[in-house]
Amino acid sequence: MARNQERRTTLLDAAIEVLGDEGARGLTFRAVDARAGVPTGTSSNYFTDRDQLLSQVADRIFVRMTPEPDSLVAALEPKPSRELVVELMRWVARRMAAERTCYLGLFELRLEATRRPELRTQLTKVLRTDLAYNIRTHVENGMPGDADTVRLLYFALTGLLFDHFTVPGLHDDRELDDLIETLVSRIVPEA
Template identity: 80%
Template sequence: MARNPERRTALLDAAIEVLADEGARGLTFRAVDARAGVPTGTSSNYFRDRDQVLSQVADRIFVRLTPEPGVIDTALLPPPSRPLVVELMKQLAQRLAAERTCYLGLFELRLEAARRPELRTQLTKVLRADLDENVRLHLDSGMPGDADTVRLLYFALTGLLFDHFTVPGLHGDRDLDELIETVVNRVVPER
């Protein structure tokens, strides 16, 4: 297996683009090589099989979706409140919308995980760690609500973004920020 970490990262980013554009069925070594602009056969030098690509794509997506160091600490400086939760959820949605390809790739991985137990195990591990970190941050910062509040916000944002990316006209003229505000105001208790 080749050991160039920059090339491996470029191949994983290309795989994310293939997933987002063509779905999991379109994810082949040849498609990744073409998207990355490298010679045919390059991906097979970095990954033993398609399952390994899928597994490593999950990790790469979360690296790309993780905010820069200090962003979360700065966002949590104001006093904990429902309006702050609204603002944080809007910022999160903006960050995820800016990485549309990653988020669509993640949806494709979720669907593929329904058919592949090994991928399901890996994806569950990555998603659980992310959700646990969100619960920890919420509770440690003193935001209103409990762990179930965070889970409900997670469910709602996942669904809202799925709609936003796949059927954006579903909610008529209501934009994403307005929908997020409605969700937070209904889910997060007042202090």
Template identity: 80%
Template structure:
């Protein structure tokens, strides 16, 4: 396998775009090469097979979706409260909207994981680790609510963003920020 980290990253970013635009069935080495603007066959020099490509795409998505630790620290400066949880949920939604392609790619990976046990195992491990870190962070910061509060917020935001990105008219005249506020005020106890 070729060892050019910048090229590998470029191919993975192109693969994320293909995954988001064309779905898992459209994710081929040829499609990745075309999207990356490299000669046909380049991807196959970096990834031994499609499973390895899917696995590394998942890793790359999480790298791109992980916020800078300094941004997290700044976001957590205010005193713990329901209002801060609301601000954080809106911040997360804005970040994910800015990385819409990654988020849609992640949804496609979730669907593909239904058919690929190895991918499911890897994705489950990474998503569980992320959720566990969110629970720990919430509790360690003294935010209102318990571990289940964080889990319900996670599942609510995941579903809300799935619909917002895939069928945006579903919310009708409701604004995404307003829906997030409704979710937070119904789930998070007052401090």
């Protein structure tokens, strides 16, 4: 059984790479098998259809993008302040850059979800859970602002990273860290 789970994870990671590199149209069982380095037909033994593969890819992306609990605890140790929010947002941006393929894959899934109701339902569930967790963490740790502050930070960072990953020259005159500091200072109230 463990071997089967390892193989499933390998296939999902390969699917994320295909999705990030080639887009949703390039995501086929054959492409996943090739990227995973397994015999043709392997992924179709693990996923009944493309919709199931897409839904499980959404889950796997969030597993890969979620920080280790200890690293989050350490990041939240300093006194809550706007400056800490800036550092946390920069930390998130660095983590997303380290998982660039996952982040691009997530954008592809969002677009694909506009055409696939089952994927839309799954992706909405995953994103809603993630946003609720971020709101809860922000509020429970006494960070400045409220739930709407976190929502606005989420919207702003999502858009900023979308630009950063898809059209990197768009904000040539500004460093990503500086843009993050600007958006936090405009959204987050003083502590």
